[in-house]
Every structure is written in C-alpha cells, then in structure tokens.
Amino acid sequence: MKLMFEEQLLSQPANPDSSLVQHYVRTSATCSLIGNVTTRMALLDTGTQQFPVSITEGNEPDDNCYVVSPQTAYSGYAREELKRLGRPWLTWPLKLLTRGVDCMLRTAKVDKLVQVNNWLLATNLYPTEWSLAELPAITSLLHRTFPDHGFGFRSLNDFSNRELRQCLETLGYLSIPSRQVYLFDGRAGAQAPFLKHHNTRLDATLLRRSPYKVVPGTALIEADFQRIEHLYNLLYLNKYCTLNPHYSAKWIQRGQHEGWLEVRALVSPEGRIDGALGWFTNSAEISTPIVGYDTALPQQVGLYRQLTRLCLQEAVERRKVLNFSSGAAKFKRLRGGQPQIEYSLIHVAHLSWGRRLVWTVLSRLLHGIGVPMIKKLKL
Structure with a gap:
C-alpha cells in the first residue's frame, strides 16, 4: 500500500x-x-x-x-x-x-x-x-x-x-x-419502479417528441465544450450558487477524452447546443456532475426534464443506481427519486x-x- x-x-x-x-x-x-x-x-x-x-x-x-x-x-x-x-x-x-x-x-x-x-x-x-x-x-x-x-x-x-x-x-x-441526495434504482431495468411515475412518463414523451438530437461527447469539438461550460455556469453558478465547482471547458473535454466523464449534448435543429450533461460512472452507479441548459429559453421547452429523462434511461439501460445528487427535491421526488442522507x-x-x-x-x-x-x- x-x-x-x-x-x-x-x-x-x-x-x-x-x-x-x-x-x-x-x-x-x-x-x-x-x-x-x-x-x-x-x-x-x-x-x-x-x-x-x-x-x-x-x-x-x-x-x-x-x-x-x-x-x-x-x-x-x-x-x-x-x-x-x-x-x-x-x-x-x-x-x-x-x-x-x-x-x-x-x-x-x-x-x-x-x-x-x-x-x-x-x-x-x-x-x-x-x-x-x-x-x-x-x-x-x-x-x-x-x-x-x-x-x-x-x-x-x-x-x-x-x-x-x-x-x-x-x-x-x-x-x-x-x-440529502436522491437515488433512482435502475437495477431492475425496464421494471424499475421510478419508470411508472406519471411525471417520468410525461418526460419520456417529451424527449421522444423533442426536436433536439442527442449527440455523444466523442462527436463534439472544442467550441462545443466551451458552450457546455457556459450552460453549466448558467444553471449551477448563476441560478444556484457560485460556491458550486467552477468546472472549465478543458476539464470537461479532458474528462471525455481520458474516459472518466461521458458527455451528452442536446443539439437543436439549427445546430446549437441548448442542454448538456456529463456522467461519471463505476460498475454499480452513475452520477451527473455536469448538468446545464440555456436558462433563457422558455420553461415549456423542458430542457431539464429532457436531460433528467436521459439520465434515468441510462440508469435503466445499464441497470445501475443513479445518484442524482441534491437540489430540485420536489422535482426528483415526483419522478420517484428516493431520498438518502449523505x-x-x-x-x-x-x-x-x-x-x-x-x-x-x-x-x-x-x-x-x-x-x-x-x-x-x-x-
């Protein structure tokens, strides 16, 4: 040792x-x-x-x-x-x-x-x-x-x-x-209990009908990671708290390149990234240190709902537990998130x-x- x-x-x-x-x-x-x-x-x-x-x-x-x-x-x-x-x-x-x-x-x-x-x-x-x-x-x-x-x-x-x-x-x-953090247990795959919640099903419909295309981090260029940093800042630093980690575009890009972060972007029909997330995973769990979206767009667009649905789908497909961190407690409870003291x-x-x-x-x-x-x- x-x-x-x-x-x-x-x-x-x-x-x-x-x-x-x-x-x-x-x-x-x-x-x-x-x-x-x-x-x-x-x-x-x-x-x-x-x-x-x-x-x-x-x-x-x-x-x-x-x-x-x-x-x-x-x-x-x-x-x-x-x-x-x-x-x-x-x-x-x-x-x-x-x-x-x-x-x-x-x-x-x-x-x-x-x-x-x-x-x-x-x-x-x-x-x-x-x-x-x-x-x-x-x-x-x-x-x-x-x-x-x-x-x-x-x-x-x-x-x-x-x-x-x-x-x-x-x-x-x-x-x-x-x-207090919120967990979504996806180990049962398609039978995961949170998939039965009304709000979860509504989010699934929203994502399915969405004009946005889900693009993996491997297909992104340097300017895209700068856009993702901006979107993260809009949510976590401007809307929530400046004491949250100030992750840079280089940190996100190196994470994607070196394999300790998996990035997904929501790209509009015009080619603009309006939402993004980054997964950190191990053999049993997933967490999402990077979540960001254009907070200036109308709430009806449902960018956060779409990003959440992507996370839940990933947990189900990989049969893992999603640790969706803290914050937005009511939103997560309505989708079947189970609270745990950390x-x-x-x-x-x-x-x-x-x-x-x-x-x-x-x-x-x-x-x-x-x-x-x-x-x-x-x-």
Whole structure:
C-alpha cells in the first residue's frame, strides 16, 4: 500500500495505459481546471484499488469549493442556501447558528484535511469490488503520513455505502451529515419502479417528441465544450450558487477524452447546443456532475426534464443506481427519486482535544438539528 504525491506522478513520463485514476490525478495536478478548487492531489494505491486523494492545509482561499473544504460545505454553502429557503421565521436563527459554526470551524482548522476517493465532484462513487479489509491499513497509513490533518471519506449514504460507513465508524471515524441526495434504482431495468411515475412518463414523451438530437461527447469539438461550460455556469453558478465547482471547458473535454466523464449534448435543429450533461460512472452507479441548459429559453421547452429523462434511461439501460445528487427535491421526488442522507466519515482521534471537540459538536448539531430539518422540509 502506498501514497504517491502529485510531484512523484509528474516526475514519471505520461503513460497512455495508466489507470483512469492516474490520468485524473495528473490532470488535476498539471493545471487548474476547476476555477474555485485549491488543493494538492495524491494517488492512493492499495494494491487492489487506486483512489484520488485531496490534501488541504487550511490556508486556502476563503471561497475554496466545498468538494475539498468542510468550512465552505458547512458554513459558506449553508449561508447561501438560507437565502433561498423562503422561510423568514427560520432564516434569522439559522443565520446566527451558521455564523457561530463558521467561527468554530475556522478555529478548529477543519480544512486541514485529507479526503480519500475525492474526485472533486459533488458526489463521489465508491467501487463495489473494494475489500473493506483494507480500511485499517489505509487508516494507519494516513495517520502516519498526516499526523496533524483530519482524514476521511465524503459522499457516503446508507443505500450505497452502509457497510463502508459502519466499518469506518468501527474504526473510530466520526459521522458528519452533509445533505440529502436522491437515488433512482435502475437495477431492475425496464421494471424499475421510478419508470411508472406519471411525471417520468410525461418526460419520456417529451424527449421522444423533442426536436433536439442527442449527440455523444466523442462527436463534439472544442467550441462545443466551451458552450457546455457556459450552460453549466448558467444553471449551477448563476441560478444556484457560485460556491458550486467552477468546472472549465478543458476539464470537461479532458474528462471525455481520458474516459472518466461521458458527455451528452442536446443539439437543436439549427445546430446549437441548448442542454448538456456529463456522467461519471463505476460498475454499480452513475452520477451527473455536469448538468446545464440555456436558462433563457422558455420553461415549456423542458430542457431539464429532457436531460433528467436521459439520465434515468441510462440508469435503466445499464441497470445501475443513479445518484442524482441534491437540489430540485420536489422535482426528483415526483419522478420517484428516493431520498438518502449523505455523510462524510472523518477520523480526528489523533488531533488535539480542542479540534476533536469541534468536530464532535458539528456532528451532533447536524445529526440532532440538521438531519431532522432536512427531512421535515424535504430538501
């Protein structure tokens, strides 16, 4: 079992036969392709699996993206979400709470953190063929290598990762709830339950009658990827939150070229890309880190509905589980999305008493207040 830092990987000649993980870590290390992510990258090779690893020191920019920064995830992003809550009776007390949490997290240096299997995506997928018997050795290696960092794993939910979460808790990792995601189980193929929902069937009809042509990423040129970046920004940064990852056209294009991202575009009869998505997959699951469409077009065009239907069809055809991330909760529930609380599992037992205390308080606050509120409000 070994950990290879980005300097070591870059000192070796590029090899076209390298694994997807090696390609990804090299890509992340050679140039800044995600505008608001500041981190070092490494590769963890267990002998049977390879994982990208992010390493932050806690002195990165204040707006460092939540995919590497718990400070942003549990404070900055929470403040942005409160602006959209639309419930004044909740907003003011929660604002005060998030300010207190922000100060507490900063004092505890929560961003001094190492995260395993961090693809710098909103949702990281875990290999089903991974032997969890390797976890004690991974924990020991990280403890030795990073004695002053917290370390752990993001994007765990009890539908997909219950055994992994339980093993990590047994090893002393602390459970930190993060958000509610929506899963669509396509393992039954054409018999998948979500296909029977009224809204899902309406979306299928819309896509079938649509004038748009579905074009694979292999047929796109550089200018098309620039258009896809623009569409992603319109949705995720302009409409939702500027703290979301700022994926560049180069990042999307390299993902398509190197094989860790599969792009699809909705092309109008005039040849214009009006919607696009990018899938990240493993042997059991699909996630969609890239979704974007022209938000200026009339809602009746139903671009988001068409993109959603493409995702559901892909899950059914591949007989996999679609992790459709968080957001648009009502929309996803109406199409059969099943809610699951997502967690990070963080090891802090080796840190100072004060830093451990803050992580423990955060865990209890989110389990005691955050999770019940997320479920009650169906976020």
